[in-house]
Amino acid sequence: MSSPDSFPSNYLDPIPRHGLPLQLFEYLTPLRAPSPLNVKITIPRESVKEKYSHFVWNAGIMLADRVACGEIDVRGKRVLELGAGVGLPGVVAVKRGARKVVLSDFEDDKMKQDLQHSVAEALEEDTAEVQSRASLCMHTWGTDTSKLKRAGPYDLILMADVIWESSSHAALLKTLHSLLSSSPQATVHFACGYHTGRQVVRSFFENTKQQGFEVLTGEGEQGNGLWETSVEGDRRRWMWESGRLEEWEQTESQEERNRWVLEGVIKLDA
Numbered sequence: 001m002s003s004p005d006s007f008p009s010n011y012l013d014p015i016p017r018h019g020l021p022l023q024l025f026e027y028l029t030p031l032r033a034p035s036p037l038n039v040k041i042t043i044p045r046e047s048v049k050e051k052y053s054h055f056v057w058n059a060g061i062m063l064a065d066r067v068a069c070g071e072i073d074v075r076g077k078r079v080l081e082l083g084a085g086v087g088l089p090g091v092v093a094v095k096r097g098a099r100k101v102v103l104s105d106f107e108d109d110k111m112k113q114d115l116q117h118s119v120a121e122a123l124e125e126d127t128a129e130v131q132s133r134a135s136l137c138m139h140t141w142g143t144d145t146s147k148l149k150r151a152g153p154y155d156l157i158l159m160a161d162v163i164w165e166s167s168s169h170a171a172l173l174k175t176l177h178s179l180l181s182s183s184p185q186a187t188v189h190f191a192c193g194y195h196t197g198r199q200v201v202r203s204f205f206e207n208t209k210q211q212g213f214e215v216l217t218g219e220g221e222q223g224n225g226l227w228e229t230s231v232e233g234d235r236r237r238w239m240w241e242s243g244r245l246e247e248w249e250q251t252e253s254q255e256e257r258n259r260w261v262l263e264g265v266i267k268l269d270a
Contacts, residue, residue: 142171
């Protein structure tokens with residue numbers, strides 16, 4: 001299955017991160033979007049070492065594309081973006097008619113300042129009413145979620161490239177479980193690359209299922225694997241629960257893995 005316009009042409013690169021510090025990054029919607037959208041964000045300097053939040057990643061572009069094209073419908077909904085980085089998917093959600101969008105990342109004053117600047121810059125040409133729908137609430141995964149809950153409840157949670165580090169899985173799932181327990185109707189829409197290998201990604205989903213979540217495809221289906229999309233727009237299923245993963249890991253180069261973004265939906269098992 002192919003969708004040649006999944007990424008704008010300037011993103012057709014197996015290097016999964018984009019942007020240079022203090023330079024302008026410009027996001028353009030795919031051709032399939034119902035109307036064009038242009039988002040401009042100045043990439044900040046690295047503020048917290050090894051958080052990598054000062055780049056725009058392929059997964060963030062993919063998630064922003066889904067929102068911009070209405071494939072993730074945010075109109076009139078209350079949205080939270082976890083691990084927002086420069087906030088591209090969240091900003092697109094604001095511009096596509098979300099009732100409110102809370103953008104959140106690691107609790108750090110410099111990261112908050114950078115995210116605040118990115119959001120303000122991206123929305124500076126919008127009306128005051130549109131700008132008022134965006135707010136920030138910083139949160140360190142695994143800690144008390146009271147502030148995030150007070151900013152909610154939520155209909156949708158967006159996550160782009162937040163599961164590449166296995167040591168953070170337990171804390172992220174603790175935060176998600178707490179938030180979804182308060183907003184049981186909410187769904188988590190994620191996109192992620194394979195920066196540290198497919199096994200790390202599979203480990204996250206194994207832990208997710210063990211802790212009472214459902215893992216669905218981007219189309220809301222149960223089972224039968226998840227969809228992944230290449231930077232060229234090709235789509236295929238990844239059968240993450242199959243025994244083929246070890247063989248795949250041995251034969252697939254990092255450059256090849258970098259071409260793919262995995263996407264799907266997580267929700268609490270009813």
